Amino acid sequence: MSRLLRPxxxxxxxxxxxxxxxxxxxxxxxxxxxxxxxxxxxxxxxxFGGEDGGMARAELWVVDQxxxxxxxxxxxxxxxxxxxxxxxAPDDAPxxxxxxxxxxxxxxxxxxxxxxxxxxxxxxxxELPELRMLRDPGRSLEDTLVTIGLSxxxxxxxxxxxxxxMLGRLLEQSGASPEAVRSAVAAAEQTRRLMEAALxxxxxxxxxxxxxxEGDGGDDGQDGGSGxxxxxxxxxxxxLEVEDRLPPERAANLSHIVAQSVSGLVVMMLMxxxxxxxxTLLRERDSGTLDRLxxxxxxxxxxxxxxxxxxxxxxxxxxxxxxxxxxxxxHVGMFRDPVTLLVLSLSLTAAVTAFGMLIATWARxxxxxxxxxxxxxxxxxxxxxxWFPVQLFDMPLPAEVxxxxxxxxxxxxxxQGMLWNGLGWTSPTLLTSIGxxxxxxxxxxxxxxxxxxxxxxxx
Amino acid sequence: MLEVCDLSYAYGDHVAxxxxxxxxxxxxxxxxxxxxxxxxxxxxSCLAGLRRPRSGELRLEGRTFLPFACDTDRAVxxxxxxxxxxxxxxxxxxxxxxxxxxxGVAPEELDDRIAAALTLAGLEDxxxxxxxxxxxxxxxxxxxxxxxxxxPPILLLDEPTVGVDPHSRHHLFAALERLRDGGASxxxxxxxxxxxxxxxxxxxxxxxxxxxxxxxxxxxxAGVGEPGADLETVFLHLTGRSLRDx
Ligand SMILES: Nc1ncnc2c1ncn2[C@@H]1O[C@H](COP(=O)(O)OP(=O)(O)O)[C@@H](O)[C@H]1O
Ligand SMILES: [Mg+2]
Numbered sequence: 149m150s151r152l153l154r155p156x157x158x159x160x161x162x163x164x165x166x167x168x169x170x171x172x173x174x175x176x177x178x179x180x181x182x183x184x185x186x187x188x189x190x191x192x193x194x195x196f197g198g199e200d201g202g203m204a205r206a207e208l209w210v211v212d213q214x215x216x217x218x219x220x221x222x223x224x225x226x227x228x229x230x231x232x233x234x235x236x237a238p239d240d241a242p243x244x245x246x247x248x249x250x251x252x253x254x255x256x257x258x259x260x261x262x263x264x265x266x267x268x269x270x271x272x273x274x275e276l277p278e279l280r281m282l283r284d285p286g287r288s289l290e291d292t293l294v295t296i297g298l299s300x301x302x303x304x305x306x307x308x309x310x311x312x313x314m315l316g317r318l319l320e321q322s323g324a325s326p327e328a329v330r331s332a333v334a335a336a337e338q339t340r341r342l343m344e345a346a347l348x349x350x351x352x353x354x355x356x357x358x359x360x361x362e363g364d365g366g367d368d369g370q371d372g373g374s375g376x377x378x379x380x381x382x383x384x385x386x387x388l389e390v391e392d393r394l395p396p397e398r399a400a401n402l403s404h405i406v407a408q409s410v411s412g413l414v415v416m417m418l419m420x421x422x423x424x425x426x427x428t429l430l431r432e433r434d435s436g437t438l439d440r441l442x443x444x445x446x447x448x449x450x451x452x453x454x455x456x457x458x459x460x461x462x463x464x465x466x467x468x469x470x471x472x473x474x475x476x477x478x479h480v481g482m483f484r485d486p487v488t489l490l491v492l493s494l495s496l497t498a499a500v501t502a503f504g505m506l507i508a509t510w511a512r513x514x515x516x517x518x519x520x521x522x523x524x525x526x527x528x529x530x531x532x533x534x535w536f537p538v539q540l541f542d543m544p545l546p547a548e549v550x551x552x553x554x555x556x557x558x559x560x561x562x563x564q565g566m567l568w569n570g571l572g573w574t575s576p577t578l579l580t581s582i583g584x585x586x587x588x589x590x591x592x593x594x595x596x597x598x599x600x601x602x603x604x605x606x607x
Numbered sequence: 608m609l610e611v612c613d614l615s616y617a618y619g620d621h622v623a624x625x626x627x628x629x630x631x632x633x634x635x636x637x638x639x640x641x642x643x644x645x646x647x648x649x650x651x652s653c654l655a656g657l658r659r660p661r662s663g664e665l666r667l668e669g670r671t672f673l674p675f676a677c678d679t680d681r682a683v684x685x686x687x688x689x690x691x692x693x694x695x696x697x698x699x700x701x702x703x704x705x706x707x708x709x710x711g712v713a714p715e716e717l718d719d720r721i722a723a724a725l726t727l728a729g730l731e732d733x734x735x736x737x738x739x740x741x742x743x744x745x746x747x748x749x750x751x752x753x754x755x756x757x758x759p760p761i762l763l764l765d766e767p768t769v770g771v772d773p774h775s776r777h778h779l780f781a782a783l784e785r786l787r788d789g790g791a792s793x794x795x796x797x798x799x800x801x802x803x804x805x806x807x808x809x810x811x812x813x814x815x816x817x818x819x820x821x822x823x824x825x826x827x828x829a830g831v832g833e834p835g836a837d838l839e840t841v842f843l844h845l846t847g848r849s850l851r852d853x
Contacts, residue, residue: 151678154708155708155709155711158705158708158709159709162694162697162701162705165697165701166694166696166697169696169697170696435692435695436688436690436691436692437692437693437694439652439655439657439686439688439692440686440688440692440706440709440753441709442656442657443655443656443657443681443684443686444681444706444709444710444711445678445679445680445681445682445710445711445757446678446709446711447678448678606652606657606658607658607659
């Protein structure tokens, strides 16, 4: 055994020494990924994370044509919502409709809310004032957030008068018969009046003349209440004390999307880094030093084992550096469960090392190895969810299968489980990930050994 | 000591070594003289266990020698590849230490062997400089020294003096003579007849993967009927071509 291990260890030690001497390599292994993680993390945080993390935020531009105390109060309500980033800021100059439309055209704004003249008067008269929404139809994620935010603010401003009408729309959308809708709305209206009377609140007006604000529906208009979120609806109507419960294992300010992009990028960069390490095998062949190693009296497998050890060692190093970096910058709670982190990282390193060795032993040349590896890594990262949370969407079966075929997916499931759900390595989810990673590691290593004897060793 | 009997090797359909036979005697410097493409490097690859001969037999001290199949058989060989095969980003000492370990030098002997190799290469004062900063001649000297770390009884030298400046050339020949005087057997390939003439006790003349003649310089010259002729003339007689042209 030591006839195999001694030379293998010597090769690994030599390669690590070379690794640290290679400035460009170090840059690629540590600095570049760190910069990418930083850029992506901040981008995602800015796009979806919000300062308090966790909650996604959408930008809503408001054109206040009414300029009344009531409309200003309504805008302030909107500002108070966590899911909305209202523009212009309180101290900035108010926005004109033309200005807003221009911003929309340039793609700087994606949702513009117009409070028309008469908004305040309508409210004071106990009516349901109409609103206009100009939107960029490509921003569906933001659309949901804006809709939820707007509904709840509207509900607040109308002191609940809007809810029977909104309930009607909700029922209509979910396919209830006009008959049923009408009676439900009537019942809701009845309840509302009773509640108002009980609470001693009486505006003396009949709401029957009012209609839901969602009626206008022009070409560039958008229904403020379409796609109404029932939970948000209830939250506002029912005196519900909403309390957020955070898994104690999760970092308080962790944003889902940041955790996702950090672990996804780390996995991707690890793949690039380790392919670079594993393909030193091909470099040695090109530079002739491989002949020297193979002409020595040690077993040929020592060369392969040496490359494995070196690649795995630098992989663990790369993970340690990147995770520490991610923790320092984003406070993702990386080291809350060190054992799980270690088990996951060892499994990932083993799998990615085997992947790198597979590439290195399969390729006929360094160019072929790099080209093929780059393609494979980018595809796996995209399909496996390293760039975007694909698992959040309903996917057609083939896409689902493709996703589950990537190393990226299993690695990310593991890290997300640990970071987001606070799972330990013995939980079924993580054990599955770990099992898949090790199965790949063993299978790919055996295949790499076969390829090494068939394709790398001259005959 | 090392017998090569009817050795053949082909790259696909291209026969590079075609039924080659010769014997390397203990303590001698045997030259393989042939133009580029004659099959010298391929022969060395077969001897060093890097390629499996298609046919033929190798014998060491009378018993079958299987450098390709049997790891331990390779221990008697020191291979000096035709190209400089070193880690450019490691120092001379680091290269020597690494290859010493790979070639099975015991850890307690490693320092002495490295020192001896540095002396052989004349690089004592550059031991801790990276190879990338070395001249071509210095690299060649170290390329040779690396193969001697495990003190192999047989050295396979593939054109070790090609393209080397006069100073390093002189140094390399002195080192090779020292190794031979120390008892090592040298198999030395070259396409330059002056080099073969300068170092080798006997010479194997090769062309197209075949052995054309074997003998001392005098024997070869006598063999072609021109006693006193140089190797260039011998080669011209044997092939009808000039060694330099091919
Ligand atoms: N890896 C290879 N693949 C295919 N043909 C080769 C390879 N290496 C050498 N050859 C061919 O084999 C013949 C012998 O080459 P080689 O042994 O390198 O000769 P020498 O070392 O005497 O110059 C040449 O015709 C050469 O083109
Ligand atoms: Mg050659």
